[in-house]
Amino acid sequence: MALFETAYQRDVIVPVVFVPVRGSCNLADGMGSQKPQLGDDGTGQHPTGGLPDERLVASALAGNRDAFSILIERHYDRIYNLAYGWLGDRAAAEDAAQDVVVKLATAIAKFEGRAKFTTWLHRLVLNHLHDKARAKKRRRIDPGVVFEDLQIASEDVSADRxxxxxxxxxxxxxxxxxxxxxxMLVHWQGLTHDAAGEVLGCKGGTVSWRLNEAKKLLAAQLRSEAGEGSDHD
Structure with missing residues (x-):
């Protein structure tokens, strides 16, 4: 069962799955490879590229291959960034983002427009990451800064930072x-508490409470690990 409520439909398939190379605007790193261009007129612009997401979804489901490609081009960085923030590994995030794109080709048929497409997409990505979470334990990393550092992980700062x-x-x-x-939704993706609540299926106040609980747990964890480190000095 999905952690965040999103339905998948497997008998409706968008005609083409467009899987782009990660673009230069990623939050996760500054390496950014070149994205494929969708334009066919030498300008790099596609005639449907300015349509809102909901119009592109309808067009994609009607059989417009370009519309689905534009949706993926527009939101691939969003998918990758959330995956990277969740997994903490570039290669795993790339794999997860590619998997989400493939899943989106069928899941998109269940988008009903009752929430913004980006809200629905965040939910889809989080469900995928939860479903595919690795069972093995992560390598332990020493304690450090918390919320504010989620926002600077990709900035041009020193190696220590x-x-x-x-x-x-x-x-x-x-x-x-x-x-x-x-x-991840508030401090990594930059959503408001209310917008994050739409993704998670709860009220903005609940998101605020969860953030406060997370802050307390993180503070306790980091104090504990810092104390363990001092015992070895």
């Missing part, structure tokens, strides 16, 4: 799933 950001991400990854999801 990047390392601290990764430490904070590792601490978040150890949180209970619902608390972790709230942290």
């Amino acid at each position: 990047q390392y601290e950001a990764k430490q904070g991400m590792a601490a978040v990854n150890a949180l209970p799933t619902k608390l972790r999801a709230a942290v």
Whole structure:
């Protein structure tokens, strides 16, 4: 059963699955490879590229291959960034993002427009990450900074600051799933508490409570690990 309520339909398939190479605007790193261009007129612009997501979904389900490709081109970085923030590993995030794109080709038929497409997409990605969570334990990483570092993991900062950001991400990854999801949506993806609540199927106040609980757990965890480290000095 999915952690966050989203239905998949497997008997309706969008005509083509477009899997782009990760673009240069990723939050996760600054390496960014070149995205494929969708334009066919030498301008890099597609005639349907300016349509809102909901119109593109309808067009894709009607058989327009380009519409689905534009949706993926538009939101691939969003998918990858959430996967990277959840998994903390670039290669695993790439694999997860590719899997989500494939899943989206069938799941898109269940998008009913009752929430924004991006809200529905966040939910789809979180469900996939939860379903595919690896059973093996992660390698332990020393404690570091927490919430604010989720927002600077990809910025052009010193190597030490990047390392601290990764430490904070590792601490978040150890949180209970619902608390972790709230942290990732608000502090990594930049959603408001109300918008995150739409993704998670709860009220904004519940998201606020989960963030507060996460903060307390993280503080306790980091204090504990810092104390363990001092015992070995």
